[in-house]
Amino acid sequence: MSFTKITEQDSLYNDLEKMEVSELLTNINKEDKTVAFAVEKAIPQVETLVKIIVDKLNNGGRLFYIGAGTSGRLGIVDASECPPTFGVSHDLVIGLIAGGDTAIRKAVEFAEDSTEQGWSDLKAHKISEKDVVVGIAASGTTPYVIKALENCNKNNIATGCITCNEGSPLALTAKAPISVVVGPEFVTGSSRMKAGTAQKLVLNMISTATMIQLGKVKGNKMVDMQLSNNKLVERAAKMLVSELKVDKEKAETLLKKYGNVRNVLKNYSND
Structure with a gap:
């Protein structure tokens, strides 16, 4: 044809x-x-x-x-x-x-x-x-x-x-x-x-x-992104500062503990 x-x-x-x-x-x-x-x-x-x-x-x-x-x-x-x-x-x-x-x-x-x-x-x-x-x-x-x-x-x-x-x-x-x-x-x-x-x-x-x-985005944020460089760590920290009302240092600590934004949001509690 x-x-x-x-x-x-x-x-x-x-x-x-x-x-x-x-x-x-x-x-x-x-x-x-x-x-x-x-x-x-x-x-x-x-x-x-x-x-x-x-x-x-x-x-x-x-x-x-x-x-x-x-x-x-x-x-x-x-x-x-x-x-x-x-x-x-x-x-x-x-x-x-x-x-x-x-x-x-x-x-x-x-x-x-x-x-x-x-x-x-x-x-x-x-x-x-x-x-x-x-x-x-x-x-x-x-x-x-x-x-x-x-x-x-x-x-x-x-x-x-x-x-x-x-x-x-x-x-x-x-x-x-x-x-x-x-x-x-x-x-x-x-x-x-x-x-x-x-x-x-x-x-x-x-x-x-x-x-x-498939549920890989929350709101409009890449909550499952891999924190493979400083730019992405900073982006993730900003998400947490906004979402959890914590300071940047606390956000970075949480990211180190839980690995990514989704895990922090899932496990973190202000209690």
Whole structure:
């Protein structure tokens, strides 16, 4: 089945090399402003996938992101932020990229073209019906991702995707597809730009909404965050000063005793 790759269509701008820096930046920003509106149109699709993810995680499952290149890296970034931000285990949200960890920093040639490696990478993590797999590919045509999702479907594993080409093979493969159509890139085909931004926004929505639904936020605060640096310790202390009406020194003492904000709120008493 053929379809038009909007992400590969010619830029709306030409003679980029003749533009002054200010003109380049203004035009890039002009295009970037359209991304959030494109994401807004996809909110119903995002909602469908988030509800599936929440259900799976509430029942002992895991969330997998799988992608190649920029898409794979964005998935890994989102997955890696969940433990420090929400205090969840490192194996609850897992990011996989074509070419393995080497590809996080340096492109691995033709890794995304493998029709077998994606499923192999998932099987290495003992993927099961409890889990949910979200394929990420701006083009929607990446074999590494599509074949992985096809195998998931065959094995009754829930699938979703984030793509920027509606009607793409990936969107047609995923059971809960998200298609964010951002249009041609400023530099023709450079999907790390608007498409990448759109994917990042959707990933933010998926992980944040999911973690809130799982009870990892109280009010509007990250009460389960890991206190892994001075900035986060200070943030946590401020939460406690506000919530418990104690001074900063007392708040820091409580954090050392109980480990994080939630535990302090659960165990501390003024008595």
